[in-house]
Amino acid sequence: MNSLVISNLSKRFNNIWAVKNLSLELKKGEIFVLLGPNGAGKTTTLKLIAGLLHPDTGCVSINGIDIKKDPVKYKSLLGYVPDEPFIYNKLTGREFINFVAGIFGVKKEEYERSLPELFKRFEIGDWIDAFAETYSHGMKQKVIMCQLLIHNPMFILIDEPLVGLDPKISKNVRVTFTELSNNGKTLFVSTHTLSLAQQIAHRIGIINNGEIRFVGTPEELANIAGRKDIEEIYLKLTEQS
């Protein structure tokens, strides 16, 4: 069974199509990276999948569960990281993660096993008990990654995962993504970082003006354009429109 199925998904803002007739299927354990210039419709696509926006047409399902028919079950399978890593200023990182763990109903054993492991992986240290208002962008991003993984989602949606992270943590994130994929989790990543797409993606999608221009493996992408540099291909595909 496909992990994610999107059929004819469209969303319009004031007569401008942010996403138009998007159809896509992702297999279990796949890492799909969505590329596109600013305003292409990447964040809108992710928000539609996360249930933060209501589509004008189309439907989305994870593991056969339709978001409209059973939103609670659908969302219990979903983990989402927005493009802006918002954490309540007056909560500490630990409190924020516990809050998310609480609303996802994470079991105590799982919580106690995962939490120290996550803190270690993302090197959060003592900052975890400081108020989020004192965090840098990178620190917020690390806490957001922890909240994502604490509830062990089957399907992961991430908007710009590497913004604000130092090279070491960026590498940890890439490794984490690959590990998650190996453990059967499906990842849908939106990014501007072309190197990330090249390194982790099983398939790449290029979106522009709300429409998917290309979907395929990194190798297929290179073959279609007759070039080997993904940056050149990306520029060519997004220029055409």
Place this chain on the structure above:
Amino acid sequence: MKNILLLFGIRLRLIFKYFTPGEHRLPRISFFIILLLFLSGGYYTFFRIFKYLITVEIIGPAIMTRTLEMVLFVFFIMLLFSNIISSFSTFYNNQELNFLFALPVLPTTIYLAKLFENALYASWATMAMAIPLFLAYGVCNKAVFIFYPISFISFLIFLIIPAGISSIIIFIIVRLFPKLKPKNIIFTALVVILLLIVLYIKIGNPGLLRIFETENEKELLQFAANLTTVGGIYVPSTWVSNILKNFVEVNTQGLFYLLLLLSVALSVIVIAYNFARVIYHKSFLQIAEHTSKTDTKKSALANYQTSPTYAFLWKDILLFVREPTQWVQLAIFIILLIVYIFSLRRTPIFFSFSLWNIIISFANFAYVSFVIATLGVRFIFPAISQEKKGIWIIVSSPFTLTKMIMIKYLFYVIIGITIMECLLIVANLFIKTAPVIFYFALLIGLFVATSLISINLGMGCIFPQFNEDNPSKIASGSGGIIAALTSITYIAVVIIIFASPVRNYLLSWYFKKPVNISLVTVCSVVFVILNFATIYLPVKLGIRATKKRDF
């Protein structure tokens, strides 16, 4: 000057946008209609009061002047408090300031732009009340045309004084106690203002709060004659009142008070400007330095949460207690309520007569309902907006929006009912209300509190502002105004419904006749039907609006 206008102009445009929800045509129109209704209602009320007072010989015009003085004095105190509460977040705790201080503009320029912004945010509600008051005063006294622009201009000048004073107090506290936490700075500033007011009333003895009890006509007329000269001559509100009085028929004394008001306002700005020149930038950096230090916290939410509901509730509670603008305002509110309740113990002796006793308990019920409505607008209306940009966590989780709203609803209903019932019990014990009225008020109070919570939470769902950090600003936005006016209308309807049974009870007591049970029953049924709508519909509509919203 150009830079000040530029910075303030940007804010003004944002404020205009913020006061006029532009997402849908209907809320924008409804906002203006409701505002117009509010202004017309205010005008009508003041007009009727003044019109009546003018007809009362000797004492009437004197009471009218005294009422005006008192209202303006209360405005002045309200403005001091509201400016203090919003000044710290405007001058220090504001993300925009990091950007502004990085620009090639002087800190004093930023200060002045922020001063006008703060004055505008803290004063618009007072302004909305002042406009109908001045209009009614002018019309009733058949004022010349110049009265209207002069009264408006003098009130604008008047608004600057509390804004300037508040900023000076905040600067001094920040300079004297650089290591004080934000919540303590606001708290200290409020204590300073409170002490200044108490000191003024004690030492200055303005006579505004004096109650005169006599049945001697001669003494009463003497008192009335003295009323016109009573008032604190050092308070700007008295000067505004004198401007209004004297400009009704263009009098040179009015010009004197206008110039006095203007010169004091300018002096306050000059003093505040100099404080800002010396202190502002330095203290801004000090505050930023303190907040960037690691201040670790442990709480109930730092441990594993056994249920989604607990996790959500703990989050809400922690965010409330850690936000100084929230609990400081609540603390002031509670202190004022305690003062009110205990003042009921000292009510004059004739209140113990059954006739007055029933009237006072009824008025107290209306007042307590108004208190709950105010608490609702200030603390419950912003509850949904307070999820801020973090709403994505809820929306993308299995924790449904309906559950989120219902948890907040039940939580606030428990708190609202507790406050309402406690106030009613204590107040009615002090008033020594008759048992029938006592228990009836408690029963009605349950419905009223639940309805007011529902109205404010529902409106908060329909008109959320997820991008606004300051809950006071959320409450004073267009949605907050609609919620406030709906709450007041609801209370007015409840009062109208029960006015007849209370009147009937009074007459039956006076003429020793049985109470008209059918009237009480009909009114109770109407009340229950009304409350079914006010309890069920706002939350239902709020849930529907939230579910339909794109985040």
